[in-house]
Amino acid sequence: MTENAIEIAPDSALIVIDVQQGFDDASFWGPRNNPAAEDNIAALMDAWQVAGRPVVQVRHASLRPGSVLAADRPGYAFKDFVEQRRYESLLITKHVNSAFYGTPDLAAWLTARGIGQVVVAGIQTNMCVETTARMAGNLGYDVLVPLDATHTFDLAGPAGLSLTADELATATAVNLQGGGFARVVTTAQLLPAA
Template sequence: MTNPEIAPNSALLVIDVQKGFDDAAFWGPRNNPAAEANIAALMDAWQATGRPVVIVRHASVRPGSVLAPDHAGYALKDFVEERRYESLLVTKTVNSAFYGTPDLGDWLGGHGIGQLVVAGIQTNMCVETTARMAGNLGYEVLVPLDATHTFDLAGPDGVSLTADQLATATAVNLQGGGFARVVTTADLLA
């Protein structure tokens, strides 16, 4: 595959890069320790080229959540906060950034944006949900998997998957399902 062509107004969506995700006791084991450095590199590149950056923050409504607005974990991680500049900030309470305030779809449409790069936390939750919905809505979606991370997860009947297995499943779901093209940070920076 060749490196993707990045549109001059391609929007970088930085999903839920919040301090609460650093709470290993709450979330359990994670994958991809390079995710934050890759997200920062993408934010720097987008800002250096004048492309829009949208920061999405999760405001959990679940009691006891480390991402609840009244918890210290609700805050953006420092490296994101330091790079916010003029970025649009969308706040959501569900997995998709398209169900937040202000309305992401309206903002993208108003700016004539047709290409999205989706990075952040968690790979198999809010990143995947936002990318799937964006693909359904007709956007060209690129997901640099190495600019995401997730956590081990237990499912029904005692089945558990590691964070790496979940990330692989997300890559297969997104690209195999035609929702998005899975790329690397290096592909986007080339």
Template sequence: MTQTPITLAPRAALLVVDVQKGFDDPSFWGPRNNPAAEDNIAALMDAWRESGRPVVLVRHASQPGSVLAPDHPGHAFKDLVEKRRHESLVVTKTVNSAFYGTPDLAGWLAAEGIAQVVVAGIQTNMCVETTARMAGNLGFDVLVPLDATHTFDLAGPAGLALTADQLATATAVNLQGGGFARVVTTPELLSAASGAGGRAA
């Protein structure tokens, strides 16, 4: 989706947003898109660890009754994330943006000298897009690998509805067209992460 080569900063942070078991419940969420999302997220996490770049895990804590509520098994990270967790910072939030969570993500990024973030995870048009928009507003260089995200069909007012793929397309247009972030692909990021010029010291 990009036309210029990607350069990753040595300390570019990968934000893995809400990759939790509760999103595996189709009876709660409905039809989803992009079945390759989890494999792409895992590949990015592996590449970030291999290159020594930081990974931040974001977890949503919903109200009781939700499959993402803290007292529900769905609150847990999916296995692909848990097994790659290592010493990653974990941010817990109750709203769409990872920048309104605990601990303070913006403060941590600033303290670590991080100016570039890659945002992947669930849902494309909800917490991924909101986090990417806010990161752009805060002055970060933001990259969003759309193929390392997924979402669900969604109904709106007066009978309006969009499929998950339509919502993902809208997110891509909103983020890049609106100047919040660059929409990229997982292969582009993997290539940049493994390149000699982009490898962390």
């Protein structure tokens, strides 16, 4: 194990959030960051499968009219590399940012298995990944977020304010670790421990 490797519980659950084809639509989302996110997510999924650790795959079914993530749109489907790694994964469908408000009930599933540690990866860094990680921290889980296994998009806010995807990812890292919700790590730190 390398010096910077993170200790992972034998039953640590990898929660892969919203890695769906609709997020490839640049005309809908705009500029993104971290082109390595998909490779890092795939590496984590492979490591969890080899180690026999549980994987949870979360899919967003948007209720917003015209959304590329609506259940009746092609973008609702998982990206191919995730679909190919379905294994024995729990599949959760949600309509809001947190995987803890999906079906089936994530907290009940984790509790039934005595799982106390979760690793949260996927899309979007500052939206569903951050929201799920915050809720997991509030619920008492030991939460790890490999920031390089997430990505997001530039975002406009009120009164002409906007942040780039990289700025939003940095804000998420500060919010999660500085706020005590999660430990922000890298994929490379997790893989030797898996």
